[in-house]
Amino acid sequence: MTNAQKLILQIFDAWRAESFPSLDSGTAFEIFASELVLRDYGLSLEDVQSGVVGGGQDGAIDSVYVFFDDILVRDDSEIVVPGSKPSNFGQGRTLELWVIQTKRSAKFEETALDKLENSLRRFLDLTIELNELRDLYNEEIIAKFNLFRTAWRKLLTRRPKIRVNVAYATPGNAQGINPQVEVKLNALRSFIETAVPDNSGTSVELVGATELVALYNERPTYSLPMQYQEAATSGNSHVALVKLPDYYELIVDERGRLRRHLFDDNVRDYEGNVSVNQDIRRSLTSETGPEFWWLNNGVTILCSAATSAGKTYSLENIQVVNGLQTSHEIYRVLSDNPTISSDRMLLVRIIVTDDIATRDQVIKATNRQTAVSDSSLRATDEIQRNIENSFLAHGWFYDRRKNFYKNDGKDPARIISIPMLGAAITAMGLARPDKSRGKPSSLLKNNEDYKSVFNDKIPLEIYYWAARLQRKVDTFILSLGSEATVSEKSNLKFHLSMLVVEKLNGGPVRTPQLLRQLAVDDLEVKEDDLRDLFTKLKEWSNAYLDAEGVILERATKAQRFTEYLLTKAAADRANVATD
Known part of the structure; x- marks a missing residue:
């Protein structure tokens, strides 16, 4: 047994003793591993539990999650309720399916991958009605794939970005697998790419002890630098003009993924291809239009400290509390074309406070300036x-x-x-x-x-x-x-x-x-x-x-x-x- 395997099993045992002492180790590991695999999405414990479907007639599938624009899809989400129409949703929005298989034993098995592929061949085949599968699979798996299918069908005319992700997690050694397992992984990946021809990304990964330890130790970073061009200061707070690529560097991680946790305190979700976001995108991509910051309200950042040296702010405990739509459009445009809008700038307000009541007042006030429902606050x-x-x-x-x-x-x-x-x-x-x-x-x-x-x-x-x-x-x-x-x-x-x-x-x-x-x-x-x-x-x-x-x-x-x-x-x- 490697050090990584010993560590992750010790971590798991401690987590189980603290969180779910009465659960059997198999069910507890399903929750534990699923939370780690999906850590970037910031799911609550209840959210993670809601996706666990293993335990009989599961077809080697232990957890299923559907995300629409990074938000977990539930039974009453707009994208799946009967009354919503395709025209309610913008073009090019992202629909993701996550399928997770977990085993407490420290090995990766060919048979598990065979069963998983057989299950996905049925669930991703739209010519097979889900009701036909009730003798093979439990109700919860069918319900989860029904969410994905419903959203997929509804978005077909909106040219969505479909991503299918499969993770097989055990305390085993993902680097020491036998060739047959590698063949099965490639076959599963090829099948998914064929079954979902309009997909914009397919991921089939083994998550072993080393990867699980790394995920467990990974903590979101809230203290980051941000370069700026010009700034004005009042007390401990600031207003700055920031080049769009510099703001982009603030909101993405080393792998080019959006730092979702920086927006946890934002009062609303990304709204996709609505008219406001279309205008933001046009402003970002226009080479002849006025300065971007003339046309945009900018973003508001709350933090506990902001120090400046050499036209770079060091910001601690960052939360972007206003400007989520703008941030998402900057992320989308610059991810597709990193050189576009390189000299254009964004207005950034930096408010330094640790007082909880003041933070709530700022969130409420800055979001009252645009149309936000009371429910969002x-x-x-x-x-x-x-x-x-x-x-x-x-x-x-x-x-x-x-x-x-x-x-x-x-x-x-x-x-x-x-x-x-x-x-x-x-x-x-x-x-x-x-x-x-x-x-x-x-x-x-x-x-x-x-x-x-x-x-x-x-x-x-x-x-x-x-x-x-x-x-x-x-x-x-x-x-x-x-x-x-x-x-x-x-x-x-x-x-x-x-x-x-x-x-x-x-x-x-x-x-x-x-x-x-x-x-x-x-x-x-x-x-x-x-x-x-x-x-x-x-x-x-x-x-x-x-x-x-x-x-x-x-x-x-x-x-x-x-x-x-x-x-x-x-x-x-x-x-x-x-x-």
């Missing part, structure tokens, strides 16, 4: 800051500032994202796990939904209590003790949380404030009770599926199923009372 709300401070007092971490605590090395099992907390409160405090399951992204978008779970009338202790309970449920349902199928792991966790609250409360809770007594008393569910309740949930679910003739994924997104479960729970409680 949720993370700066006072209620969100109060929840973060409440969690900190208990040694937990609320990820209001995306990836802030993850990048600071905090225990991932104690980091709670805004969407995860919103979904937990919706399931437990509104008795609507169907919304938690079916609309995971909508809480920050729909004002009514947001206000129903995030408002100052809900005591802060409720949020902390609900987060811990949901994390306990999540961990249990992934464990061997739950005896859950792949589909049950993905679809029933919020319904189980609702039933736990129903049991603790003696009835369903439909107003979050009514969770207060449970939170004040710090009521917990015992492992045996959780197992018993989950057994009943599975029995009730199977009876419902047989009666209605639907699959679990569809049932769990319907309020009718939720009310059916609550009726069953009430009847069960009444039977216990009379016994």
